[in-house]
Amino acid sequence: MEASPNGVCSRRRKILISLFIIFHFSCIIAWVLPKPSPIKTWLLSLSLPLPGHSRDAGEASSQWKIKSRPIIAEYIHHTAQWQDWAMFAPNPVQTNQYLGAHVIYERGNWKEYTLPRLDQMNWVEAWLEKRYRKLKNRLIDEKRPEFFEDLARWIARQQSESGNRVTRVSVFMYNSPIPRHDRKDLGDPHTAAWLNYSEILREKAVYSPTLVLDYFVKPGDLE
Amino acid sequence: MKRLLRDWDRFFFQPQSARVLGVYRIAIGLLTLYSFLLFAKDATAFFSDQGVLRVETVDRVYSRHWHTLLAYIRSPFGVKCMLALLFAAGVCFTIGFQTRVSSIALFVLVTSFHERNNLVLNSGDTVIRTMLFLFMFAPAGAALSVDALRRRLRSPDPAACNPMLVAPWAQRMMQLQVAIIYFTTVYAKSRGDLYHNGSAMYYVFGIVDFSVHGIENLMNYPVLYSALTFATLFAEIAISFLIWFRATRPYAVALGILLHLWIMWCMVLPVFGVLMIATYLCFFTEEEYEGTMTWLRQRFGQTRVWRLAEEIPGQLLAAPWFRRLAGRRTPAGPA
Numbered sequence: 001m002e003a004s005p006n007g008v009c010s011r012r013r014k015i016l017i018s019l020f021i022i023f024h025f026s027c028i029i030a031w032v033l034p035k036p037s038p039i040k041t042w043l044l045s046l047s048l049p050l051p052g053h054s055r056d057a058g059e060a061s062s063q064w065k066i067k068s069r070p071i072i073a074e075y076i077h078h079t080a081q082w083q084d085w086a087m088f089a090p091n092p093v094q095t096n097q098y099l100g101a102h103v104i105y106e107r108g109n110w111k112e113y114t115l116p117r118l119d120q121m122n123w124v125e126a127w128l129e130k131r132y133r134k135l136k137n138r139l140i141d142e143k144r145p146e147f148f149e150d151l152a153r154w155i156a157r158q159q160s161e162s163g164n165r166v167t168r169v170s171v172f173m174y175n176s177p178i179p180r181h182d183r184k185d186l187g188d189p190h191t192a193a194w195l196n197y198s199e200i201l202r203e204k205a206v207y208s209p210t211l212v213l214d215y216f217v218k219p220g221d222l223e
Numbered sequence: 224m225k226r227l228l229r230d231w232d233r234f235f236f237q238p239q240s241a242r243v244l245g246v247y248r249i250a251i252g253l254l255t256l257y258s259f260l261l262f263a264k265d266a267t268a269f270f271s272d273q274g275v276l277r278v279e280t281v282d283r284v285y286s287r288h289w290h291t292l293l294a295y296i297r298s299p300f301g302v303k304c305m306l307a308l309l310f311a312a313g314v315c316f317t318i319g320f321q322t323r324v325s326s327i328a329l330f331v332l333v334t335s336f337h338e339r340n341n342l343v344l345n346s347g348d349t350v351i352r353t354m355l356f357l358f359m360f361a362p363a364g365a366a367l368s369v370d371a372l373r374r375r376l377r378s379p380d381p382a383a384c385n386p387m388l389v390a391p392w393a394q395r396m397m398q399l400q401v402a403i404i405y406f407t408t409v410y411a412k413s414r415g416d417l418y419h420n421g422s423a424m425y426y427v428f429g430i431v432d433f434s435v436h437g438i439e440n441l442m443n444y445p446v447l448y449s450a451l452t453f454a455t456l457f458a459e460i461a462i463s464f465l466i467w468f469r470a471t472r473p474y475a476v477a478l479g480i481l482l483h484l485w486i487m488w489c490m491v492l493p494v495f496g497v498l499m500i501a502t503y504l505c506f507f508t509e510e511e512y513e514g515t516m517t518w519l520r521q522r523f524g525q526t527r528v529w530r531l532a533e534e535i536p537g538q539l540l541a542a543p544w545f546r547r548l549a550g551r552r553t554p555a556g557p558a
Contacts, residue, residue, distance in 0.1 A: 007238025007388035014236055017392050021235065025399060032407045034414060052288070077288045080334040081356060083349045085408040090415030092426040118491065119431035126432075126491045131265060131343045133432050135275065138342040146280045147342070154268070154275045178429035181442075197439040201431050 024081075027072045032083060034090070046071050096176045096205065099136050101152065103159045104168040113155055119202060140173060145213060152215035160222055169215045174207035235395050238388035240509045245319065245367030247394070250501040251354050252317030255333065258351060258494045259309055262336070266306050267299040269343050276340050291338040292331070308332060316358075319368020326363060330355040346404075347494030350502065353400050361393035372539055373549035394505055398467075401502045405463035409456055418456060421449030433490045458482045466506050476503050 030043035050069045100114040116132040152169040268274040309332040315325035364370035365387040417423040425448045465475035487496030523529045
């Protein structure tokens with residue numbers, strides 16, 4: 001695959017490269033097909049006996065062994081080619097959300113913490129902090145208690161004060177549905193009142209909290 | 224069948240100049256550095272065991288294979304050292320110094336960060352990772368690189384000064400990857416009822432952490448948000464096809480620049496938009512590259528920056544330290 005002065009490949013090399021191209025894009029296309037899709041399910045179920053690390057039920061740790069494994073998933077994961085291009089698809093979310101926590105200290109005082117919220121930042125700040133938006137969205141989508149536990153520990157470490165450690169972190173998810181105003185419901189679509197959505201969705205938005213994790217901080221968590 | 228095989232051979236293997244690939248390498252290298260510069264501020268929070276996600280948690284939650292050097296380097300200091308290594312590999316890749324080695328190192332390091340905490344990744348990061356994977360197979364240092372200059376210095380043959388020809392199969396794979404991105408995003412959206420009734424953009428404008436202040440007031444205009452919903456679908460499907468043909472490529476590029484600048488500005492997506500615009504570079508042909516360079520030379524040829532940029536290769540070839548680096552001790556010919 002090294003560049004040659006005239007760029008000509010031998011026939012054998014062309015065949016090998018062509019096989020690689022076909023295999024690579026077959027895997028990618030199978031991977032990116034939206035769910036549910038019978039073709040995707042069938043393609044992802046294709047298996048071959050392959051060597052690799054795996055842990056069976058009852059085994060304490062994973063071991064090298066040859067066993068039947070799905071070809072496409074193995075290739076995609078081992079080459080880090082996992083990908084998903086379904087942003088705002090099949091439909092965009094219809095709720096504004098953010099994550100926050102009630103942080104309780106050993107002296108009994110408490111304070112409210114929120115993960116950086118892009119809607120309360122100016123454009124430059126949002127540009128720099130936008131990874132927190134992704135973190136918030138993924139945590140909410142995945143709803144894994146293990147992730148929220150790690151988040152609670154991190155908040156505890158961040159918010160602890162000298163001589164006043166955090167003892168408890170209650171993580172909350174705040175939701176505010178985006179109101180759907182059909183113009184016909186507001187009267188004549190041409191003369192209907194102009195709604196101040198900045199006010200509706202930002203200043204006057206009402207967020208309802210849902211407790212997702214109540215975490216009691218352990219001694220080792222703050223180290 | 225014979226014709227199909229001939230077309231396949233021509234598409235993937237007909238030698239072409241490596242300069243377009245060189246330009247694309249520089250663009251992807253710079254954007255990788257830019258993406259990780261934005262990460263740098265929060266590297267400890269996102270990628271160390273003192274941050275929001277521990278290695279044990281990732282291991283427990285995902286029952287899949289994942290490869291990351293950061294499973295072994297977990298302290299905040301270690302993560303910062305790894306980030307410094309990534310920047311070093313990124314600079315080497317961008318200037319084309321030991322390009323093959325630096326492209327492999329860069330892919331391994333980028334993947335290490337991405338696998339360590341994929342909760343903070345967006346589509347731009349995925350584009351970078353998929354492109355760097357394919358760059359490992361490409362002769363990316365064959366032109367517009369320090370490696371190419373060193374080769375010129377070492378070779379007594381005057382033909383070494385000519386642009387190198389390479390088999391473009393890896394570059395073609397990058398092009399196919401770009402088309403897949405656009406095609407699958409439209410396919411995924413086409414299954415949503417809000418895209419059918421034209422109100423998807425109503426909700427997109429209403430997601431306040433995806434909109435700059437004031438954009439949400441566009442929710443007052445049904446004709447506008449419906450038109451933008453369908454225009455987005457049209458632009459994405461059109462780009463995935465029109466970008467392939469020379470006659471329609473300028474329109475596809477213009478459409479893509481408009482679409483991504485709009486998304487970048489109003490949805491605060493600082494990496495994805497500019498990366499997708501950069502991916503159009505790998506579709507350029509040698510003639511289009513020459514035409515663009517001629518236009519740029521006519522327009523900016525008299526400026527100090529342009530003259531400086533044109534003098535750099537000659538100065539490097541004449542510099543004693545560079546000649547030692549290239550392993551040449553005899554005087555060089557004209558640059």
